[in-house]
Amino acid sequence: MxxxxxxxxxxxxxxxxxxxxxxxxxxxxxxxxxxxxxxxxxxxxxxxxxxxxxxxxxxxxxxxxxxxxxxxxxxxxxxxxxxxxxxxxxxxxxxxxxxxxxxxxxxxxxxxxxxxxxxxxxxxxxxxxxxxxxxxxxxxxxxxxxxxxxxxxxxxxxxxxxxxxxxxxxxxxxxxxxxxxxxxxxxxxxxxxxxxxxxxxxxxxxxxxxxxxxxxxxxxxxxxxxxxxxxxxxxxxxxxxxxxxxxxxxxxxxxxxxxxxxxxxxxxxxxxxxxxxxxxxxxxxxxxxxxxxxxxxxxxxxxxxxxxxxxxxxxxxxxxxxxxxxxxxxDLPVEIGGIHWLSMGVGAESTFVPFFAGISETPSAYQYPVGHDYDPQSAYWNFKLVGILADAHYHRFIDQVNDVQAELRQGYRQIINQTQSQVATSNDLVALANQASNQAAKLALSRFQALATQLITDSADLSPLNYHQDLNL
The missing domain is CATH 3.60.60 (Penicillin V Acylase; Chain A)
Structure with missing residues (x-):
């Protein structure tokens, strides 16, 4: 065989x-x-x-x-x-x-x-x-x-x-x-x-x-x-x-x-x-x-x-x-009781974003790409970029990635709790699902874009072509 x-x-x-x-x-x-x-x-x-x-x-x-x-x-x-x-x-x-x-x-x-x-x-x-x-x-x-x-x-x-x-x-x-x-x-x-x-x-x-x-x-x-x-x-x-x-x-x-x-x-x-x-x-x-x-x-x-x-x-x-x-x-309507948690790219270096099942649309960044190569408008590539940057200096950067992941998990929980508390008074669960899901997605993308910016900046002085002069010479 x-x-x-x-x-x-x-x-x-x-x-x-x-x-x-x-x-x-x-x-x-x-x-x-x-x-x-x-x-x-x-x-x-x-x-x-x-x-x-x-x-x-x-x-x-x-x-x-x-x-x-x-x-x-x-x-x-x-x-x-x-x-x-x-x-x-x-x-x-x-x-x-x-x-x-x-x-x-x-x-x-x-x-x-x-x-x-x-x-x-x-x-x-x-x-x-x-x-x-x-x-x-x-x-x-x-x-x-x-x-x-x-x-x-x-x-x-x-x-x-x-x-x-x-x-x-x-x-x-x-x-x-x-x-x-x-x-x-x-x-x-x-x-x-x-x-x-x-x-x-x-x-x-x-x-x-x-x-x-x-x-x-x-x-x-x-x-x-x-x-x-x-x-x-x-x-x-x-x-x-x-x-x-x-x-x-x-x-x-x-x-x-x-x-x-x-x-x-x-x-x-x-x-x-x-x-x-x-x-x-x-x-x-x-x-x-x-x-x-x-x-x-x-x-x-x-x-x-x-x-x-x-x-x-x-x-x-x-x-x-x-x-x-x-x-x-x-114990909740499907629109809010169902959550499609989605992590683009490598899970260890990405984040699981909650999307409520009642959504009628996804954020535009998630509907990209129209091609295979890196595209900064694509949600997939935004999350993948952080993984690529972290991989280059893994032990130096992974704690920063983990901190952002933990911060986002707390943010998602707040969004979910707030959304589910509004079910009984909402007359449009689809609109509620769209609003909360977009909020979570926007939070995730903005934090990972900021994280990528920080990792790029922190990587600037980590080149193998670097040279540290001995000022005593």
Whole structure:
């Protein structure tokens, strides 16, 4: 088997009883290229009068779409030449979706059910699913029907949530898939491996699966276990790349939430589901997505040996294009109870800005760029610039970056508290969402622009061509 070209994401899902405020949380890093700008847009509710057919610019995948499409947020690429890659969003019905967590199936499975060249792939999933579902469970069902009938061009993991339920969906081969509801008191961290373990085919409340999945596995003699049906064991891989590229990220994510549990970073048997030792917030998920093995010898900017510092692939790294946490709170209207937290660029050096789900538009800076190269009008490049400047003198500048991040988190909390306190008296939640989201975005951009100015100024005397004269000579 030829090892795939790994350049992929890290995800976290949290059930409502595992959070401090009863929210559901799903989050993911979109990792692909170090300089590949993203935009942030709102697609308004639409009712088409003519037949609507989606056709992928990536692989030719086609699908006829329903006439009515709900409003939803999304983060498409700067170009659609390789596909839309809308990646994540929240729709007007309070459904959140994040696609995808790239995973890898073993040769035996793919030999029996190959991937479909023009089947659905990552770049199309949000676009053809999120506008057409009214619950997380419906999202699983719709995507499952597409994979079963049209086939999949990739094996992927997809995150769904609403204010009550969180689901994780895994494509195991060209047409086979399974989805599991995350228990309300649990969380999961996934890093480019098949993650779902035991599947209970007698429990249709907490599991969904492709028709004939059990028979497919039985007929093709694919189950390596003597007992049970472990999706990860049957469909996944256990390669050396898993050991060093994938499992350490799951290990560190679980270590952050459950530091009392002793595990090895290279273990191939880390559990899919965990109960956290404390209640989690959106900030906790953001911190995980921004992490790079801090406090361990594996931190690439830490004090470990050169071998250890580069032994494992970190969660937050240079190829992160954007990170997001999608938060849904049941005791508030969707317009304000849903928050699309969005960090452009590398999470460790950027900031997660809160955008309320009710917004009808995004700031102009987030709708740039129209090209690939650096553009000071682009939100993506404003946040990316600070990371590039900090990287040049990391240990000298990172504290300044961290201070601004902390300041902004406090500012966002004030904006959120003020906004949610106005819900009962507001007669226009969309206007309220727009005003608060623009306030948060303006605050973030202004602080990062000021930070970039300071870092440039402070860098002026740090050239390797500098010369310090001994005045005693």
């Amino acid at each position: 030829t090892e795939p070209n790994y350049s992929a994401c890290t995800s976290m899902l949290v059930g409502k009883n595992a959070t401090v405020d009863g929210s559901t949380l799903i989050g993911r890093n979109e990792d692909a290229k170090a300089a590949w700008p993203k935009r942030f847009v709102v697609h308004e509710h639409q009712v088409a009068t003519d037949r609507v057919v989606f056709q992928s610019t990536a692989n030719g995948f086609q699908l006829e779409l329903p006439a009515e499409a709900a409003k939803y947020t999304a983060t498409p690429e700067w170009t659609d030449s390789e596909g839309l890659f809308e990646e994540e969003g929240i729709n007007e019905h309070g459904v959140a979706m994040s696609a995808t967590e790239s995973t890898y199936a073993n040769d035996s499975v793919l030999g029996c059910d190959p991937l479909v060249k023009d089947g659905i792939g990552e770049e199309a999933m949000v676009t053809v699913v999120l506008p057409y579902v009214k619950s997380a469970r419906e999202g699983v069902k719709r995507l499952g029907e597409i994979v079963s009938t049209k086939g999949a061009s990739e094996t992927n993991g997809i995150l769904f949530s609403d204010a009550q339920e969180v689901w994780y969906f895994e494509i195991g081969s060209g047409h086979q898939w399974v989805a599991q509801r995350i228990p309300d008191d649990c969380y999961a961290v996934i890093a480019n491996q098949m993650a779902i373990e035991k599947v209970d085919f007698n429990d249709q409340v907490n599991f969904q699966w492709s028709q004939g999945l059990e028979q497919f596995v039985t007929n093709n003699h694919l189950n390596p276990d003597r007992h049970g049906f472990n999706f990860r064991h049957i469909f996944g891989t256990r390669t050396q790349m898993d050991t060093y590229y994938n499992t350490p990220r799951v290990w560190y994510g679980q270590k952050m939430v459950n530091p009392e549990i002793e595990q090895e970073p290279t273990s191939q048997d880390l559990p899919f589901l965990r109960k956290s030792s404390r209640l989690l917030s959106a900030t906790d998920v953001q911190m995980l997505l921004s992490s790079h093995y801090q406090g361990t010898e594996f931190d690439p900017v830490g004090t470990g040996s050169e071998f250890d510092k580069h032994r494992f692939r970190p969660i937050s790294f240079a190829k992160t294009q954007e990170s997001h946490v999608l938060q849904l709170q049941a």
